[in-house]
Amino acid sequence: MVETLEYALALSYGNQNILIDSIRAIESLKVLATQENPQALFELALxxxxxxxxxxxxxxxxxRDQYLLHAAHLGHAQAIITLFDLLKRKNTIFDIGYYDENYTDQIFGELHQITDQLIAQGNTQALLIKAKHGVAYPDTESMQYLYQAWNQxxxxxxxxxxxxxxxxxxKQLGLFDATAWNDYFEHAQQDLMQYLEHAFQRGHIQKIIEFLRTDEASYISEQNREQLWQWQQQxxxxxxxxxxxxxxxxxSRLTENSLNYLKNAAELNHPVAMYAYAYELDQKPDLGNDELDEIEKYFTIAAEHKHAQALYEKGRYYIEDDPELARQYFQQASELGCLDAVEWMVALTEQCEQAQWAELAFKYGSIDNKVAEVLIVALRGGFGIQENHRLADELKLRLEATSYWDQVFSFALPAAQQHYEKQIQPQMEGLFDEIAEQPDFRSRIASHIKNWFK
Incomplete structure (x- = not known):
């Protein structure tokens, strides 16, 4: 069967003719990703x-970030927006030591070049990117991009x-005042809601979900936002x-009746629902034998369906009684991309294999000190991975800095606790004793709080 983006998105979001099937959707999206389809790459990142x-x-x-970067290089505007926002928060895989310290600057430059190319091609979203998501332009320049986008x-x-x-x-640019622009925004909201209602009536929810992901969704009226949530639920x-x-x-995520909905999905053999139902059930106090059996049943079936987190939890369950079985579960979860499981593989293996798992954990974004210790040794002596003395030195410095601050806090916390017990706690107890006897307690609370901070 030839995979099409339209069919993959229908499986991913559902429509009036096709039921949502995220497992099959991912399979289709991965095929399309190998064909350099930017939307498929972006959907996989999500x-x-x-x-x-x-x-x-x-x-x-x-x-996530590799798919986003690939989609951005192919001109996907939403991937560019997402990457810009993640980079500004230093919340990408490219911000860790595995990459050269100048790599994020390089990505910023590439994203700006791509955005300029999109503007030249008439892409109106690229104008918004220049105004709100790229570098911090002067207000006059940002406003010009926004006005151009509005006109288009x-x-x-x-x-x-x-x-x-x-x-x-x-006024400096000869534009309408803020009140007028707010009126335009209100009119645009009405047009948006009509468009999304039409999509909903035709059985298409994708546009609603995509809009709710945007920054603009936070600014529409509460009534409109509530309407979108209701359409989703329906x-x-x-x-x-x-x-x-x-x-x-x-x-289960949109309503309070989550456990029953999760069970309905679990009974249809959905691996995520089986794991989530077992996990939520496990949080309940005073579980009976039937519920404990149900938890074990759904955790096991979810693991058999290759649910990475379920495999990881099975590994943790067996780590003391059967380390070899635990290792097998961790390895399966690791092969699916579960970082927690990869970190366990570092702990359960030796020499060359351990070094390879440590390198993979670091590549996936691990900040675990044990992983760093193994990797430092491996990077300096080979042990199945390529030597990299620069990275080893950077990791060692980071490890030493972490150790230093751990020591600082280990001394600071007991001192703070002692100060609280000797000075703050007696004052609080005295204050509440005083409150019990005095009617004007609010003014006295304020007075005492001021004294504590002097």
Whole structure:
């Protein structure tokens, strides 16, 4: 069968003809990713980030960021926006020591070049990227990009951001004042809701979900946002009634009746739901034997369905009684991209194999000190991986810095506890004794608090 993006997205989000099936969707998206399809690459990045909320794939920022970067290089505007935001927060895999310290600057430069190319091709989203997601331009330059985007059809986003500037700044460029831009934003909201309602009535939820991921979704009216959530819930309810396990799983996240919905999805053999149901059930106090059996049953079946986190939990369960079986579970979870399991493989293996697992853990973003210790030795002597003395030195410095601050806090915390017990606690007890006798306790609380901070 020839995979098409339309079919993969239908499996991923569902529509009036196709039930959501995230497992098959991922299979289709991976095929399309090998064909350099930017939307497929972006969708896979969301799965690895758990942005989708499905958790079919283990959270892995290495795969997330590699897919995002690949999609961005192919001109995917939302991938560029996402990467810019992650880079600004220093929340990417490229911010760790595995990469050269100048690599993030290189990526910034590449993203700006791609954005400029998209603008030259008439991409209106690229204008918004220049104004709000790239480097911090002067307000006058950002406003010009936004006004250009507004003129070319980006009514909602451009009017929203222009409404947040001062009237004097807008006046300098001969633009409408902030109140006028806010009115334009209100009109754009109405147009958006009509468009999304039409999509919902035709059985398409994808556009609603995509909008709710955007920054602009935080600024629409509470009434409109509530309406979008209701449409989502109605859509998933329809899909669940028709037998979609994924829909039951999504309903468990949108409503308070989560455990029952999770069980419905688990009974349809959805591996994520089986794991999530067993996990939630395990949090309940005073479990009976039937519930304990149910927890074991669903954890086991989820692991048999290659759910990475379930495999990892099975490994933890057997680590003391059967280390070899635990190792097998950890290895299976590791091969699916579960970082926690990879870190366990470092602890359970030796020499060359241990070095290779440590290198993989670090590549996936591990900050575990034990992993770093193994990797430092391996990087200096080979042991099955390529020598890299520069990286070994950087890791050693980081490890020493971590150790130093651990020591500082180990001394500071007991001192703080002692100060609290000797000085703060007696004052608090005296204060509450005084409150019990005095009616004007609010003013006295304020007075005592001021004294504590002197």
């Amino acid at each position: 799965f690895y980030d758990h942005e989708r909320g499905d958790c079919i794939l283990p959270r892995n920022i290495y795969f 059809g980006e009514k909602l986003s451009a009017s929203l951001y222009l409404s947040r500037y001062d009237d004097e700044e807008l 859509f998933y309810q329809q899909q669940a009634t028709l037998g979609s396990a994924d829909a039951w799983l999504q309903l």
